[in-house]
Amino acid sequence: MNVTIRVRRQDPESESAAPFWQDYPLEIEDNATVLDALIKIREDIDGTLSLRCSCRSSICGSCAMRINGQAGLACKTQAAASLKAGDIIEVEPAGNMPVIKDLVVNFDLFWNKIMEVEPYLQPQGPEPEQEYVVSNESMLHLSGVTACIMCGACVSDCTVMEVDPSFLGPAALAKAYRFTADPRDGDDAGVSKERLEQLNGPSGMWDCTRCLECVQACPKGVAPMERIMAMRDQAIAAGLRNTNGARHTEAFAESVEQTGSLDELTLVPKSLGMTNVSGLLSYAPVAIQALTHGKMPPLIHKKIEGVENVRRLFEKVDETER
Amino acid sequence: MRYAFFPGCVSRGGCPELYPAAALICKRLGIDLWEMQGASCTGAGVLQEKNQLLGDTLNARTFAMAEYWDLPIMTICSTCQGVMSQANHRLRNPEYRAKVNGYLAEEGLEYKGNARPKHLLWILIEDYGLDKLAELITRPLHGVRLAPFYGCYLVRPTDALEFADNPERQDSLERLIEILGATVVDFSGKTRCCGFPILTINERNSLAMVGKHTSEAKDLGADAMITPCPLCHLNLDSFQPKAAAQAGREIGLPILHMPQAIGLAMGISPQELGLRRHIVNTRPLMTQLTPAAAH
Ligand code: SF4
Ligand code: SF4
Ligand code: SF4
Ligand code: SF4
Ligand code: FES
Numbered sequence: 001m002n003v004t005i006r007v008r009r010q011d012p013e014s015e016s017a018a019p020f021w022q023d024y025p026l027e028i029e030d031n032a033t034v035l036d037a038l039i040k041i042r043e044d045i046d047g048t049l050s051l052r053c054s055c056r057s058s059i060c061g062s063c064a065m066r067i068n069g070q071a072g073l074a075c076k077t078q079a080a081a082s083l084k085a086g087d088i089i090e091v092e093p094a095g096n097m098p099v100i101k102d103l104v105v106n107f108d109l110f111w112n113k114i115m116e117v118e119p120y121l122q123p124q125g126p127e128p129e130q131e132y133v134v135s136n137e138s139m140l141h142l143s144g145v146t147a148c149i150m151c152g153a154c155v156s157d158c159t160v161m162e163v164d165p166s167f168l169g170p171a172a173l174a175k176a177y178r179f180t181a182d183p184r185d186g187d188d189a190g191v192s193k194e195r196l197e198q199l200n201g202p203s204g205m206w207d208c209t210r211c212l213e214c215v216q217a218c219p220k221g222v223a224p225m226e227r228i229m230a231m232r233d234q235a236i237a238a239g240l241r242n243t244n245g246a247r248h249t250e251a252f253a254e255s256v257e258q259t260g261s262l263d264e265l266t267l268v269p270k271s272l273g274m275t276n277v278s279g280l281l282s283y284a285p286v287a288i289q290a291l292t293h294g295k296m297p298p299l300i301h302k303k304i305e306g307v308e309n310v311r312r313l314f315e316k317v318d319e320t321e322r
Numbered sequence: 323m324r325y326a327f328f329p330g331c332v333s334r335g336g337c338p339e340l341y342p343a344a345a346l347i348c349k350r351l352g353i354d355l356w357e358m359q360g361a362s363c364t365g366a367g368v369l370q371e372k373n374q375l376l377g378d379t380l381n382a383r384t385f386a387m388a389e390y391w392d393l394p395i396m397t398i399c400s401t402c403q404g405v406m407s408q409a410n411h412r413l414r415n416p417e418y419r420a421k422v423n424g425y426l427a428e429e430g431l432e433y434k435g436n437a438r439p440k441h442l443l444w445i446l447i448e449d450y451g452l453d454k455l456a457e458l459i460t461r462p463l464h465g466v467r468l469a470p471f472y473g474c475y476l477v478r479p480t481d482a483l484e485f486a487d488n489p490e491r492q493d494s495l496e497r498l499i500e501i502l503g504a505t506v507v508d509f510s511g512k513t514r515c516c517g518f519p520i521l522t523i524n525e526r527n528s529l530a531m532v533g534k535h536t537s538e539a540k541d542l543g544a545d546a547m548i549t550p551c552p553l554c555h556l557n558l559d560s561f562q563p564k565a566a567a568q569a570g571r572e573i574g575l576p577i578l579h580m581p582q583a584i585g586l587a588m589g590i591s592p593q594e595l596g597l598r599r600h601i602v603n604t605r606p607l608m609t610q611l612t613p614a615a616a617h
Contacts, residue, residue, distance in 0.1 A: 209517055
């Protein structure tokens with residue numbers, strides 16, 4: 001199979017430090033992965049091409065990069081399935097981390113965030129007298145998160161980290177969830193209140209936009225965003241309700257429960273907190289502009305037909321699940 | 323052609339210009355809409371944070387209603403579509419569906435698993451046909467440079483959105499832009515997040531995203547951006563002036579709802595399509611349009 005691998009190259013230490021695209025036409029096996037192609041380039045065509053890899057079987061987490069604009073493992077991506085028009089495959093270094101050379105990026109930011117969430121068990125209750133027996137069910141649940149191979153694909157494509165490097169990000173938050181959801185961590189009941197309090201702060205769990213980039217990027221099905229959502233629920237359940245995010249979630253649910261749909265008019269004041277006057281005023285110019293353009297949501301929010309059925313579902317489904 | 327129409331809240335709330343524009347073009351297209359008056363909100367992924375089973379049950383309720391009518395569902399919001407697709411993906415599992423149906427039984431509803439929720443954008447490409455749409459274009463948007471902006475939930479996760487079976491979904495907006503006679507402005511932000519969900523949580527970050535995408539498209543020469551998602555529209559249009567102030571530059575990029583762009587190409591007047599309701603001025607864009615051919 002003939003393909004062209006178009007690599008985004010950069011050598012920040014050289015004289016011409018700017019990134020540039022370089023095309024490598026080559027022949028590869030029909031079942032080759034993108035990594036196979038890159039290794040072939042390095043070995044047969046251009047020894048100056050830098051990349052990281054080790055296991056070649058999606059275990060070590062070394063080879064995350066952007067392939068046709070989306071982060072993933074080069075060793076898990078079939079070349080034949082990645083061909084763009086003209087049989088081209090575009091390969092770039094992972095995003096949100098500084099390039100060291102070509103496809104190799106600096107992982108300091110990634111590891112610092114992981115360290116920030118203190119990735120080890122912190123039991124707070126009395127020490128158990130014998131070994132702590134964890135239920136099969138909770139270990140199975142956790143195995144979905146411990147499947148993480150620290151490849152950084154999720155961090156590469158995280159929408160929020162792109163504009164705010166202080167955000168803890170998908171990998172670290174998923175790692176934190178691995179402990180907040182572990183029955184051995186936190187108090188007797190397995191509630192990791194102190195952790196949750198920290199994660200509840202700025203740059204923590206509420207800063208995620210739910211953009212799904214990390215879910216799409218993760219080669220191991222960790223689905224970091226879903227862990228972040230579950231963690232938000234843990235925080236609310238642990239009584240941490242005093243954030244705009246928590247208020248927003250509660251107000252949203254209340255609106256759907258009461259009317260069957262979303263009442264946008266009260267959602268903003270409710271998420272900012274009715275007493276947050278300066279916060280509310282900061283929205284006033286946008287609201288007035290919206291009003292003069294006839295863009296305001298209706299003042300009287302109509303209920304959907306048969307809303308009592310929706311309310312009943314709220315009661316019932318809540319009851320059995322809690 | 324008939325669909326069970328799920329307009330979503332935002333097309334009548336924060337973006338009240340979307341609902342009439344969508345209804346208008348569907349009428350021109352000969353697409354018959356039965357509005358789902360009794361359907362609840364999809365939960366928008368927010369309710370799902372608290373209780374996914376509840377979110378899935380509400381969506382199964384909507385699906386069961388459409389199934390009862392024996393009609394496919396039409397959405398006009400990337401978020402509605404994405405949340406429904408994700409729910410439907412989970413509800414493929416018969417055991418899970420049975421559990422959910424347990425809750426629906428009291429209302430006399432049962433979801434059998436056959437609902438097909440589809441965004442209007444997908445309907446035009448997969449059911450209606452772009453060739454047929456082309457026949458109705460009387461004022462092609464020649465010379466207009468449009469940047470596509472999908473909204474996260476219409477592009478991810480690709481398994482729930484069934485991209486493998488429907489590869490044309492990947493670049494559906496670009497295909498549409500071309501049929502309308504306009505020129506596609508490709509830019510790195512087209513499948514990224516508009517930042518809307520964190521507007522009240524971390525406004526700085528949210529506005530930084532708006533600023534980033536709109537400036538990038540503007541700097542690449544876009545005359546306007548087109549989006550199939552009213553939530554993206556809310557952030558990209560209503561909050562663009564604030565985002566521009568934060569970024570310390572001018573942007574001024576009009577944001578069109580997808581049905582508005584289609585309507586313009588069909589020769590419908592900007593007033594009827596609610597273009598006056600936008601925050602970013604759309605008039606300079608209107609002067610670029612050639613007069614509509616008589617039809
Ligand atoms: S997963 Fe372990 S054994 Fe495999 S390459 Fe990585 S470090 Fe080596
Ligand atoms: S869902 Fe949240 S954590 Fe994941 S990529 Fe998006 S913003 Fe980042
Ligand atoms: S969560 Fe997934 S994508 Fe992120 S570092 Fe772990 S394995 Fe890689
Ligand atoms: S997802 Fe958004 S637009 Fe759709 S119904 Fe819910 S709140 Fe309304
Ligand atoms: S080379 Fe180890 S994950 Fe790709």
